[in-house]
Amino acid sequence: KNFVKMMKLQTFAGISLIAALAIVHHAFSTRGQFYPAMVYLSTSKISLVLLLNMGLVIMCVLWKLIKKVFLGSLREAEVERLNEQSWREVMEILFAITIFRQDFSVTFLAMVTTLLLIKALHWLAQKRVEYIETTPAVPKLSHFRIVSFMGFLMVIDSLFLYNSVKFLVETKQASVALFFAFEYMILATTTISTFVKYIFYVSDMLMEGQWEKKAVYTFYLELIRDLLHLTMYMCFFLVIFVNYGVPLHLIRELYETFRNFRVRIADYIRYRKITSNMNERFPDATPEELNANDATCIICREEMTVAKKLICGHLFHVHCLRSWLERQNTCPTCRALVVPPENSAPSSSARAENNQQGASSSGTSSQGLSGAAVNNNISHHQARLQAAVAAASIYEKSFVYPSPNTLL
Ligand SMILES: [Zn+2]
Ligand SMILES: [Zn+2]
Structure with missing residues (x-):
């Protein structure tokens, strides 16, 4: 199926190239000179469509090339992330376009497409780093590739950020460059934090997994990153609100950044409690x-x-x-x-009853659970059920499930 897809893309790219060359040839052969040919190419509707299409194909090919060089073939989880995130992103960019509709132009469209493709590369980089961090014995080449990939992304982000800011400073008025400056700022900070996190991982690996402070540093890193993003979102939100109106496309991101923040802190507290x-x-x-x-x-x-x-x-x-x-x-x-959750009334009573049943039926408590410690021979199935009961009691929703006694 992938092969068919690739063939289709190649055919499409080939046809686009032929069409673009044909229109250029037509322009030069009918107009004769360079300048009139250029005027024809940039004003005729059909030539514009064909050239735009060619530009799109070139971007796609370039994107695939970058992906191939730095990542090789994608993992299933990476393809999944790409699929689910690109739709949300397209929706948000459509919202953004409605805000900046006065600035709408071919250049804007090209910039937006470029942004989308660059963003997709960032998601892939993050997913790949995650994969490397959770997989033992990753080959050296993968490390080399991901480091150069992050370097490459950093250069791209800085270039676009620099250009947007320069444009803003030169024109001194609110325009769509605001949007791009903001987006590339977010991307750049994300790349940096992903890279630093990767450095933490490598340091931990070099210390043979004995670096106890890693989780603490990772927590602070992500905290700083989220705080930074939250500040940027709010600044951007305000600027857009003052100049244009309510930035609908930002509401989800703003909410998610807030939520991430809360989850991160809760996770960290839990981790510290267990590992202290x-x-x-x-x-x-x-x-x-x-x-x-x-x-x-x-x-x-x-x-x-x-x-x-x-x-x-x-x-x-x-x-x-x-x-x-x-x-x-x-x-x-x-x-x-x-x-085990501290507030575990249902599961502890279940344990007690189970103990009694074990004692009455077989005369030993080996099938039941003795005290807080779980018997060594407990089957995986039983342990899973116990985890389910424990989870239910954490959320205090055990009334939703069948009673713990019927589970165990
Ligand atoms: Zn081990
Ligand atoms: Zn276990």
Whole structure:
């Protein structure tokens, strides 16, 4: 299917090129001289359409080339992000066009298309960095490519930002250049923060995952970036509001920046709480436990000689666990919550009852859960159900679900 798509694009590009060459040839052969030919090319409707189309094709080919050089073939998650984000972005740009409709021109359209393509490259860069950060043993070439890609994006962002600001300073009046200056400012700061985050990741890797302060620095980095973006959005919002009216296209972004901000702070507090006393919170695995289980850490796929045990009984390297907890608060193997919620009335009563049932039916409590610690032999299925109950109790919505007793 991809192949068919590519063939179609190639055919389309070929036809566009032939059409553009034909119209140029026609202009020169009928007008004879350079100047009249140029006048014809820039005024005739059909030649304008053909040349615009050619410009679009050139941009697309260039975009594909850049993608090929820096990223190679895209991962599924990256294609997904591209698809879902490009539609939202097109909608927002349409809104932006309605605001700046006085400035509407062919140049504006070309600039908007360029912006869209550059933005798409930024999403891909972010996704690729995310992928590299979560994948063990990435080849050196990938690192080299992503670093040069981020450098390339930085140069592009600065160039466009510089030109927009220069234009604004020269004309000294509100125009669509405001919009571009703002967009490229956001893109530039995003590129910088992605790059710094990547540097953090590499430093942590060089310290063999032992850099405990990484999460703290990452948090502050993202906090600063979000604050900066929030300020920029509000400034831009005000400027547009004063000069043009309500900037509809910004409302979603503004809201999302606010929401990200809140989520980030909540995540950070949770992470700090879990990792502040990791050594006391999670017991060391005993040599027997290490021998009994397959002693491979599922996070890094390497053998464990010392390990920490979660309440679900799964074992991990302490540093692997820490970097995992930066992103998740569930067990990587079975998805059970790493820390049982404090306000866990439903699940603790369920545990007590389960204990009684276990005692009455088989005479031992090995099937039930003894105290707060979960039995080592608990099946994944049971652990998952337990996690579901725990999650339900966190959100205090357990009445929505069947009662915990029927689950366990
Ligand atoms: Zn590990
Ligand atoms: Zn587990």
